[in-house]
Amino acid sequence: MMAPRLRQFALTLHVASSVGLLGTIAAFLALVVAGLTSQDAPMVRAAYLAMPLIARFVIVPLTLASLLTGLVQSLGTAWGLFRHYWVLVKLLLTAFAAMVLLLKIELIDEAARLAAAATLPRAELHAAGIQLALHAIGGLLVLLVPTILSVYKPPGLTRYGWRKQHEEAA
Amino acid sequence: MAGPPTYPGAPRWLKRSAMVAGLVALLLVILIHLGGGLHHHMPSIDDRGHNAAQEGDR
Numbered sequence: 001m002m003a004p005r006l007r008q009f010a011l012t013l014h015v016a017s018s019v020g021l022l023g024t025i026a027a028f029l030a031l032v033v034a035g036l037t038s039q040d041a042p043m044v045r046a047a048y049l050a051m052p053l054i055a056r057f058v059i060v061p062l063t064l065a066s067l068l069t070g071l072v073q074s075l076g077t078a079w080g081l082f083r084h085y086w087v088l089v090k091l092l093l094t095a096f097a098a099m100v101l102l103l104k105i106e107l108i109d110e111a112a113r114l115a116a117a118a119t120l121p122r123a124e125l126h127a128a129g130i131q132l133a134l135h136a137i138g139g140l141l142v143l144l145v146p147t148i149l150s151v152y153k154p155p156g157l158t159r160y161g162w163r164k165q166h167e168e169a170a
Numbered sequence: 171m172a173g174p175p176t177y178p179g180a181p182r183w184l185k186r187s188a189m190v191a192g193l194v195a196l197l198l199v200i201l202i203h204l205g206g207g208l209h210h211h212m213p214s215i216d217d218r219g220h221n222a223a224q225e226g227d228r
Contacts, residue, residue, distance in 0.1 A: 085181060089187075155181060156180065156181030156183070156184055159177050162178075
């Protein structure tokens with residue numbers, strides 16, 4: 001088990017990275033909406049060109065940090081990783097979001113490449129933008145669930161957690 | 171002597187959430203299927219290059 005000060009430090013890192021991730025995805029969604037709705041070509045170009053930077057240098061690191069600090073937090077405290085359903089669901093959702101994000105980096109790069117073309121391919125960018133918007137909205141919704149679970153901590157032990165609890169009580 | 175307590179099973183919030191998530195996933199699959207897939211309108215760079223080359227030929 002972690003010492004209280006270390007646990008608080010790890011928790012601070014976990015909350016900061018997880019909430020920061022939500023905010024960054026919201027900012028990414030704002031760029032996607034600007035790219036989809038603006039009639040101003042430089043604005044559309046700038047929005048799509050900024051996306052890979054935000055994705056690679058902010059969203060991916062924050063996702064990995066959130067996942068890693070979550071693992072440290074659960075393994076270093078009495079909550080455990082597989083004992084409580086809310087911890088397990090958080091882990092699975094964050095891992096799923098990270099996997100989808102890493103798979104969609106290529107699409108983000110593709111949209112930026114399209115936006116960098118001399119003549120803006122509006123229809124192709126629109127198709128890419130729609131996909132990115134759907135993924136950003138989906139990501140926001142999926143990552144809101146771990147935030148809610150962290151605050152409410154709904155009860156419910158896994159079969160493993162139940163067995164461990166009774167072994168420790170005996 | 172009483173035996174070990176039996177496992178009460180998954181909590182209600184988890185069962186309900188799983189049901190909602192399953193329904194949303196099913197709805198998404200149906201919508202994507204009806205829409206011809208998310209990648210239907212997404213051209214690849216190669217396609218674009220090919221089109222640009224064709225336009226350049228004209």
